[in-house]
Amino acid sequence: MRPTSSTTSALDQHTPTLRDIQRDWDALHADRPRTEVRGDVGEDVSVIDWAEVRRREDALRDRTEHPKEMLRTADRGCRDTLAQVRSSLAGLQPGSSTASFTRSQAPEGAWQVFRDHGLANTRADEALLARIAQAEDPNAVRALLDELDQERLAGFLQRNPHVMAALATDYEPRNADDAVLSGLWNAIGELENGQVTDPRAIADIRDYWAGLTPQEQQRMRLLYPTLIGSLDGIPVEHRAAANRLLVESAIDIEQQRLAILQAMPDNAATREDVLQTVPGWYPDWVAEKIVDGLMHDKAQRLLHDFRLRDQEVERSRKRLAFYNNLLAPKSGLRFSDVTDDSGLVLSGDHRAILLFDPRGDGRYAEWQGEFDTENVGIFVPGTTTDMANIAKYRDNMAKVARRGTSTITWMGIDLPNSVASDATQTRYSEDGGQALLRFVEGLGMPERAITAVGHSAGGGIVGFADVYGMDVDRTLLIAPSGSGLGLHRPLPWPLDPWGAKPSTPESYPAHTWDDEARDVQRFTMTAPGDTVRLAQESENVRWWVGLPEDWGHGNDPIDTDQFTRLETGRWLEPPPTLRLPEGIEVGDRLEGADAHTWVVTRFTDSWTNLVGVMTGGEVIPYREDGDWINPDNLYDDPGYPGTDPVPIDDLESPWEQSQPEIMAPGPVDGSFGSGGGST
Template identity: 25%
Template sequence: MSLPALGPVPDVRADWDTLADSAADLRTGSGKAWDALQDAKGSWAGLRTGYRHDGTSERVWAGLDLLERPAEDWAGALSSAQDAIDDFVTTGEPLQRRRETLEDARPRLAADCSSALASGDESEIARVRGDIIAFNDRIADLARAWGSAQDTFVAAVRSISGGTTEGLAVVGAPRVETGALDWAAMTSGLDTTFGALDPRTLWRDLRGLSGEELRDWLEANPEAARALAENAFPRHPVPGSAEDVMARAMAGDAPLTRDGITGIREAWLGLQEHERERLMLLFPGVIGTLDGVPLATRGAANQVTVAGLREQTAERLAEHRAHRPPHAPGNAYERSQWEDEEARLETVLDGLTQAWDAYGRPPFPEDQRTPGYTTLFVSAEGLGQIVTMRGEPSAATERAVTFVPGTTSTIASVDRHNDALDAMDGHDPGGTVSIYWQGTDLPQELIRDNATPHFNEQGAPSLAAFDHAADLEMSSTRVRDVATTYVAHSAGGSLLGTAEREGLDSTNIVYVAPAGTGHELSSPDDTQNPSAHRYLIQTNDDPISAAQLLGGGAHGGSFWEGSDPVRQMGAVRLESGFMGNGETVMGGHSDYFDPRSTSARNIEGVVYGTEVRPYLQPEIHTIIGSPYPYIEYPLEADADHYREEGIPSVPVEETR
């Protein structure tokens, strides 16, 4: 016995998103020719009363009258083309879904056919024969519907007429060469000329541009950059579209979990290259901040985001200043609130300007200039948040270093802290990826803001999520693990420790005068990173020691035990030593990242696994007749000796 053959499923497919975008472009463009003509006539009408010239004014009006009918016809032609495409998309998308359903059913039906023939059961064979006939009928119906849809579309397009130059006078004068066209500035001010900017049209201007060309375009079109940066991801994307794929991957708390971030990365890499480019340019404020998207892609997308937020913040600041409350009795509180908001907007604008300028600087300068960097995350909320990167993960990457700053850091600290990162990352463009992470609000008031674990708990999940994404990308570029080092200063130290509790892991942890080990952390076993090599750098007179002693409830395991990275976390203390000039003994809380200082070189030694200078232990002397011992610090007591002989160093391996 035999069964009918399964027919081939017709190849019903098209890039419906692109077609829909094209229809939207036509919808926008259909009125542009007519509107531009009316603008020209309106402008000339304004001049007509004050300017009269027999040789030109009547010619202008005659020329504008000649253009009126073709302009109207052209607008009508574009509108007809838009209707034809919209109708084709409306008809074709359901047909493609029918094709996908048939393709999914075909393997199962083929298996049923083989099983029925092998069984020899006539009733089973008859059932399968009926299924095959019904399947082939559905194929035939789909083929007819698809053919009809294409024929209807072709006929609709061919029927479009009008908008040609027929009947217009031919211009015989030679074209005058005016030099190179400033293409980047051509669209500047389009929101004034043509109304609200449509991101679905704008992103097309950016396809295929180099980083420098993109920067030129964004510089010339800040209002367009803002429209793109503010463009929100669709709430109900077309099923099966690239937006739908990413929306499903991003759903819920996926951007904060290891499995979710893995799913986001797989979904992104599963898209076609042109789809990734479209989403990156159309939704830069979403894609540029999404953990799981490759870091280099985020850096490229956020050049648009930074430019757009900069324009947004500048406009908001100007509007805010236009409503300055007057000095008046009883108006002090309102005036104070206004001044606080002005200062906040100024801070955010300063940071965004720094981030924008960084895209135009070399990431590894040969002199002492602040290095350039790309932005991996940016927000204008509060005092601003930002994450930056120098270098890119690749097969050549051997190590990564991430710096987490402390109290008083805002988005406007980004250049200063990238200078600090530059002092400790070894200036290795090929082998080292250097990241600055301030992707959360940080304490601004030394006592009040650090009195609770609020900032630690708020930022730790985001820092852990970023670490998951970075680790995932680093591991995918090499056959061996990339050595990672986290360096955290002040309040950043307890934030980092809290993130370790949430899942952050790293080869090395360097505490630089930390506020504590992390909220609810009393030992490495309280983290998900117990095997990390840990180090502490802190001057002998750093006032942070008081916070470590008294702030354990917010920054450590408990109030009663305080917070001590050496005692609790097993950290090896390294010497803070001398400032970069080699003469001044380092003191206080803020100079640890002075270029070529002992502390900066110690951090670099940990990052590269070379050598470090252990802490010079103090000598405790008992004074006869006094209940208090005398503590002598070798570096302060004999600074000249260590300036001449150097502070003893050991291989990093000996500290582990």
């Protein structure tokens, strides 16, 4: 479509302003402000003043808000017009009619305008589609697509997601006739579940990719998106560009899946069939209670995963909503587009999806915030998380990213579907720990401060990645299934080339997987009464319960002085437009079974700690009073005003923190030392 007059006016009026701001941004980073600090031996040392850099960046972002909003308003008007045209065309086209019939219903000359602007297939495109329909395998499809120049190829794939579906199912593409692809495989070596088996290959992948021309990189993203979009070592913006095509294809496939599910018998019919098979000696009311209990949503999450039809329909609808949301432009994601000599790589208002595999429950990772921040936080969710519900965690991480810290929501493995039958198995932590280590290595950001945060089963994953030697600066295990320590059995990973010890240790290694020294700050928190304590204590009771060797996720991190314990605390006052969960009031303590979810919820002290660890800011330490035999959490007292947050680097050591404030009668406040642990 040609721009409307209002769009043209908005472009003429506001584009120069944005260009000026972009020049100021480039100038700021070309000559960052510096400040003088005292060196180790007393000398003055000039360093980049990052606080001033961020202040100026925020000021530049503020300057963009008005012109960007005006352009967004004009753009929405243009899109609304285009949507009306498409809707009108769809209404003109009877079911099963041909494209030529649809063209005949359009106003004279309109179809040529659509073609000129890449909104409709040309006659040559339609002829190519007919040839593609006869192709026998993905490589045959790629050979036909290679006939298009790459600018046309990108638009062709966007207009015809069913063609991308032929490529989206080829997860380990091989083509001896493609020299660039073969060269990449030489760097990869082998893949297992979409990841390189030897993490040392990641550096080779990164170097090989950097040696390709921008045009070669673009072609690889377009023709081999499943490989490029998930391959550790490929730059994040290139992975995101490849995965965007996969999301478009996944929408097409999920719509077909939903149609099949809706045609199947619903839960009510299934329930009647099951009741007919229950042995006759059960009274009807007993059989009904058993069946209804097993079919209930909570039972599916806690005990098993039956994948009943009605629940699957709901999951499918949520996945479709999530996929469509991933493709919707969103202003303010990043300050600018990413471009190279081939053109646009990733628009500043497009989501940066670093991993997208819709098979099963799905694998997914998304970057939030700018690409050049000092701090990068990676959040790993826990049991029952899948493509249908990962958005709530992604949205929370987006809120952290607004504080100037990049965040990544990472679901790099198929997470447990239920608590009892799945989450107890060690393999989830083992497999996830290996995958997370490789993912971090693939980011290639040794100069950044990287924090890995794991919740519930995600805590066990982060713990195991730490055991393997993941290269991060901070970890935070929130209500974790375990720490990965103290299992006392052989590690499953082929560690021989690395020279690692053959069994899980009692302490984390001081070196990374590739034998580089590391200094990791480790934090943990679990709310009182959280039932995850049963999992955390599994190693302590294994000997008398007789748990199998493939159950459990290591020792409770609270039991080791390698972790600084943080306070989960209470509910905080939300903004006037938001409300706390039903039955919760400001000042209520996080405790009980529901606290397992609440600890990663905003407007809580635990959320303050999550943000503080990710950003390297302030956190609330856990403190006790009483004596060494019966220490009590200071928050056990409802009248306790709360512990003030302290800078993360000013925290006491884990050993010092474990010493309770000894309380005794006294004339003033009845305490020795700091007076009740208000540190």
